[in-house]
Amino acid sequence: MTTHQPGRHDHDQIRSLLPLAAAGALSPDELKAVMEHAAVCESCRREWDVWGSYATGLRQLPQPALPKDLFARTYRRVLQERADSLERRQNGWMLGALGLLSWVSSFVAWIAMRAWTGGTLDVFGTNLVDIGPWFLISTLLTWITAGSAAVALGNQRHTRRFQ
Amino acid sequence: MILAASMNAEAPDTAESALAGLKRGDSRALETVMGQYQHRLYRFLLRLTQDTAAAEDLFQQTWLRVIEKIGRYDARREFTPWLFAVARNLAIDYLRQRRETSLDAPQESGIAPGERLAAAGLDPLEQLLEFERGSMLAAAISELPVIHREVLTLRFEEEMKLEEIAEISSIPLSTVKSRLLRAMQSLRGRLQ
Numbered sequence: 001m002t003t004h005q006p007g008r009h010d011h012d013q014i015r016s017l018l019p020l021a022a023a024g025a026l027s028p029d030e031l032k033a034v035m036e037h038a039a040v041c042e043s044c045r046r047e048w049d050v051w052g053s054y055a056t057g058l059r060q061l062p063q064p065a066l067p068k069d070l071f072a073r074t075y076r077r078v079l080q081e082r083a084d085s086l087e088r089r090q091n092g093w094m095l096g097a098l099g100l101l102s103w104v105s106s107f108v109a110w111i112a113m114r115a116w117t118g119g120t121l122d123v124f125g126t127n128l129v130d131i132g133p134w135f136l137i138s139t140l141l142t143w144i145t146a147g148s149a150a151v152a153l154g155n156q157r158h159t160r161r162f163q
Numbered sequence: 164m165i166l167a168a169s170m171n172a173e174a175p176d177t178a179e180s181a182l183a184g185l186k187r188g189d190s191r192a193l194e195t196v197m198g199q200y201q202h203r204l205y206r207f208l209l210r211l212t213q214d215t216a217a218a219e220d221l222f223q224q225t226w227l228r229v230i231e232k233i234g235r236y237d238a239r240r241e242f243t244p245w246l247f248a249v250a251r252n253l254a255i256d257y258l259r260q261r262r263e264t265s266l267d268a269p270q271e272s273g274i275a276p277g278e279r280l281a282a283a284g285l286d287p288l289e290q291l292l293e294f295e296r297g298s299m300l301a302a303a304i305s306e307l308p309v310i311h312r313e314v315l316t317l318r319f320e321e322e323m324k325l326e327e328i329a330e331i332s333s334i335p336l337s338t339v340k341s342r343l344l345r346a347m348q349s350l351r352g353r354l355q
Contacts, residue, residue: 019347023318025325025340054300054351058319061304062297063202064209067219071201074223078197079190081227 010037015044022051091153095146102145106138182242185233197226200243203321204250210316211254213305221257225250244327251313251331258309303353311346318343 014037020026021034038045113121113129121128128134181199184192204225209218228249236245304312310332317328329339 016344019344019351020340023343023347025318025343051347051351054347055319057296057300058304058315059322060297061301061320064206064215066202066205067215070205070219070222071197074226075194075197077223078193078226078230082188082230085231 011041011044014038014041015047018044018048018051019054021048022055024055095149098149099142099146102138102142106134106142110134110138179238182236182238185229186236193230196242200246204246206320207247207316208250208254210304210312210320211251211309212258217257217261221250221253224253228253241327244323244330247317247321247323248331248333255309299354300350303350306353307346307349310342311349314339314342315346315350 014034017026017030017034021031026034034044034048038048110129110131113134117129119129126133128137178195181192181195185196201222205218205222208221208225209215212218212221225246229246232249236242304315307315313332314328317323317331318325323331325336325339325343329336332339334342
């Protein structure tokens with residue numbers, strides 16, 4: 001009767017693969033080599049069993065309990081965050097639309113004022129219906145309006161959150 | 164038992180309908196998906212951080228990030244690794260900020276599990292099997308570096324494929340294998 005005597009090199013190499021064999025992380029060829037060697041090497045077979053016990057233990061660790069209300073708290077927070085995000089986006093669009101409307105109405109008003117005044121409206125030596133002064137004044141009014149709206153929206157949101 | 168079953172079940176990847184609903188902003192879909200992953204995600208975060216308060220906070224942050232990024236999620240990819248990658252990145256950022264230590268450094272602890280087992284003279288593993296193998300293993304795992312805890316929990320508790328672990332951790336497959344090998348050897352070394 002002949003028995004397979006594995007070389008030291010094979011033995012060490014196979015032994016180093018045993019943790020991965022227990023973890024199911026070897027390729028089919030590697031696993032086949034491990035199985036063939038373990039069939040004739042008592043020491044590696046025992047070692048494989050030990051690694052197998054570790055693998056089983058790792059799959060059966062005590063499970064942590066989910067903290068009370070974590071699901072509900074998270075769900076509420078996500079919904080709130082989504083609603084806030086939607087509101088921020090809507091507010092952004094609204095402010096953008098208001099800004100655009102303001103520019104358009106300012107431009108229309110400028111044309112109307114020029115037509116009505118014949119292109120001259122002197123106040124303290126400045127022609128207010130010239131493009132420069134008109135642009136300056138309308139920009140100032142636009143920013144004041146937009147700033148007030150932003151502050152009002154911010155206050156409204158803050159109040160609602162802490163109600 | 165039910166809890167363990169729900170955590171370890173080889174759940175199919177989240178249904179396409181739920182994901183589509185999540186993308187549309189459907190609250191019911193969000194509830195479904197959150198319900199499906201709540202135990203696994205919390206467990207994963209707890210294993211990484213070893214801190215219940217941090218795990219809870221990261222759990223919430225993960226879902227906030229999911230809602231923020233779901234529009235960019237490619238439905239051809241599996242949802243589970245994507246979700247765990249989001250959670251993992253948040254946890255790693257948190258650990259880096261908190262500790263300023265290397266993620267592959269072992270965790271500090273008091274008495275090593277091996278010392279706790281030394282008294283009887285039995286093989287440590289036999290003793291573990293006989294008494295409280297699970298909790299002792301868990302204690303030993305908690306002393307491993309984060310990257311080792313990560314790969315062990317993803318492989319054995321989440322039962323993920325090596326390719327999925329590679330995707331979650333953003334590392335090559337060969338690195339997953341070497342980390343898994345070192346993690347197991349390190350774990351055994353701590354118990355002997």
